[in-house]
Amino acid sequence: MIRATLQQLRVFQAVAEHRSFTRAAEEIHLTQPGVSIQVKRLEEILDATLFEKMGNQIFLTAEGKALLETCNEIFSSLDGFEEKLKELHGEVTGPLRLSAVTTAKYFLPQYLGGFLRKYPLVVPKLKVSNHERIIERIDANADDIYIMATLPQRDDIEVHAFLVDQLVVLAHPNHPLAKKKKIKPEQLASERIITREPGSGIRLTSERVFRERGIDVEPYMELGSGEAIKQAVMSDLGISILSSFSLKLELQSKQLALLNVEGFPLNRNWYAVHRKGKHFSRAAKTFLHYLQNENFDEILKLIAASDDCKTPANSSKDEC
Numbered sequence: 001m002i003r004a005t006l007q008q009l010r011v012f013q014a015v016a017e018h019r020s021f022t023r024a025a026e027e028i029h030l031t032q033p034g035v036s037i038q039v040k041r042l043e044e045i046l047d048a049t050l051f052e053k054m055g056n057q058i059f060l061t062a063e064g065k066a067l068l069e070t071c072n073e074i075f076s077s078l079d080g081f082e083e084k085l086k087e088l089h090g091e092v093t094g095p096l097r098l099s100a101v102t103t104a105k106y107f108l109p110q111y112l113g114g115f116l117r118k119y120p121l122v123v124p125k126l127k128v129s130n131h132e133r134i135i136e137r138i139d140a141n142a143d144d145i146y147i148m149a150t151l152p153q154r155d156d157i158e159v160h161a162f163l164v165d166q167l168v169v170l171a172h173p174n175h176p177l178a179k180k181k182k183i184k185p186e187q188l189a190s191e192r193i194i195t196r197e198p199g200s201g202i203r204l205t206s207e208r209v210f211r212e213r214g215i216d217v218e219p220y221m222e223l224g225s226g227e228a229i230k231q232a233v234m235s236d237l238g239i240s241i242l243s244s245f246s247l248k249l250e251l252q253s254k255q256l257a258l259l260n261v262e263g264f265p266l267n268r269n270w271y272a273v274h275r276k277g278k279h280f281s282r283a284a285k286t287f288l289h290y291l292q293n294e295n296f297d298e299i300l301k302l303i304a305a306s307d308d309c310k311t312p313a314n315s316s317k318d319e320c
Contacts, residue, residue: 004045011038012050013071019058083281093121096283099137100128100147101201103226104270106245107163108147115290122283132199138275144284146273150201160272162291166244166265167205170256172236178257185213185261192220192238194229202226205268206241213263230256 014024015035025032043050050064060068083094100108105128112124127137135152137143151159169188171178177187189210196203210217220238223229229240230247234255244265250256272291274280280288 004042008038008042008045009071009074011035012042013068013075015039015051015058016060016064016068016071021058083283091121092119092282092286094123094281094283096122096124096145096281096287097143098124098126098145098147098287099134099143100126101131101134101149102128103149103165103202103243103246104128104147106243107270111291111294114294115287118290119283119286122287130197130199131201131204138273141275141278144274144278144280145288147270148201148273149268149270150204151271151273156276157273158276160288160292161269162272163270165268165270167202167241167268168244168247168265169239169241169259169261170230170233170247171239171259172233173254173257175236175239175257175259177239177259181260183259183261185210185263186215188239188261189215189217193217194221194223194232194238194240195219196226196229197222197224202241202243205266209263209266 014027018024021032021035025035048063049061051058226242226246233240
C-alpha cells in the first residue's frame with residue numbers, strides 16, 4: 001500500500017503540469033520550499049525519482065510520467081464522486097464543460113447568464129474556437145456539450161437544434177450593389193469576397209450554397225475572425241457573408257449594409273452536440289434542457305430595422 005497523502009499527490013500533480021515549483025506553489029497556495037519538501041517526501045515514500053533538472057527546466061522521469069497519469073485518474077474519479085454526491089442531494093452544481101464555434105460568442109453568453117442566475121453553483125468552462133478545432137475536441141471527448149451550426153458527418157454524435165440563425169451578405173453602404181434589389185448570387189462571383197479561414201463553419205456553409213448553384217467563388221481575402229472581416233468590409237475592401245447575430249451595432253450605425261441577394265438571408269440551425277453514450281452530470285443535463293426550452297427570440301433579434309432597409313423577398317420586415 002502506497003503511504004502517500006492526497007496533499008502530496010496534489011502538490012506533485014501541480015509541479016508536473018506546470019513544470020515549475022514556483023508556479024505550482026502559487027496555484028496551491030504553499031511556499032516554494034514547502035512544495036519542494038512535499039515532493040522530496042513523496043519520492044522517498046515511492047523510492048523513485050520523479051523529476052530531473054536540465055539547466056533551468058525540470059522534466060518528468062519515466063516514474064514521474066506514470067505517477068502523473070495515475071494522479072489524473074485518481075483526482076478525476078474523486079471529482080466525479082463529489083459531483084455524484086451533490087446530485088444525490090438534488091443540487092445542480094459542479095463544472096459544465098462547453099466548446100463553441102466562434103460565432104456562438106454573440107449569443108451563448110446570454111444563455112449562460114440566464115442559466116447561472118437559476119443555477120449559481122454551476123461553474124462553466126467554455127472553450128471558443130473555429131469549427132475544425134471543435135471537431136478535434138469532439139474526437140478527444142474533451143467536453144460535455146459542443147455548440148455549432150455546421151454539423152460534422154459522423155455517426156457517434158447526438159444533435160439537438162435549439163436556435164435559428166441567419167447568414168446575410170454584407171457590404172460597405174456605398175458599394176454599387178448596396179441599393180440594388182434581387183441580386184443574383186452569380187453576380188457575387190465577380191466581387192472581392194472576404195471569407196473566414198478554411199475550417200470555419202460559416203465558410204463551409206457559404207461554399208456549399210455556392211457549389212449547389214454551380215458558382216465558383218475565389219476568396220479575395222481570408223481572415224481569422226468575424227470582427228476582422230467586419231473591419232475589412234467597413235473599409236470597402238470587399239463583401240462577405242456573416243451571421244446576423246454579429247452585426248447589430250454596425251447595422252444600427254449604418255457602417256454596413258445588407259445586400260438583397262436572392263436566397264438570402266440563409267436560415268441555419270444552431271445545435272447542441274454531444275458524443276453518443278456520454279455520461280452527463282446533472283449540470284450538463286440541465287443546461288441541455290435549458291437550451292432547448294428557453295425562448296430567447298426577443299433577446300436575439302440583432303438585426304436592427306433601418307429606414308432604408310431593403311427587405312429580401314424571402315424574409316419578413318422583422319428580419320430586415
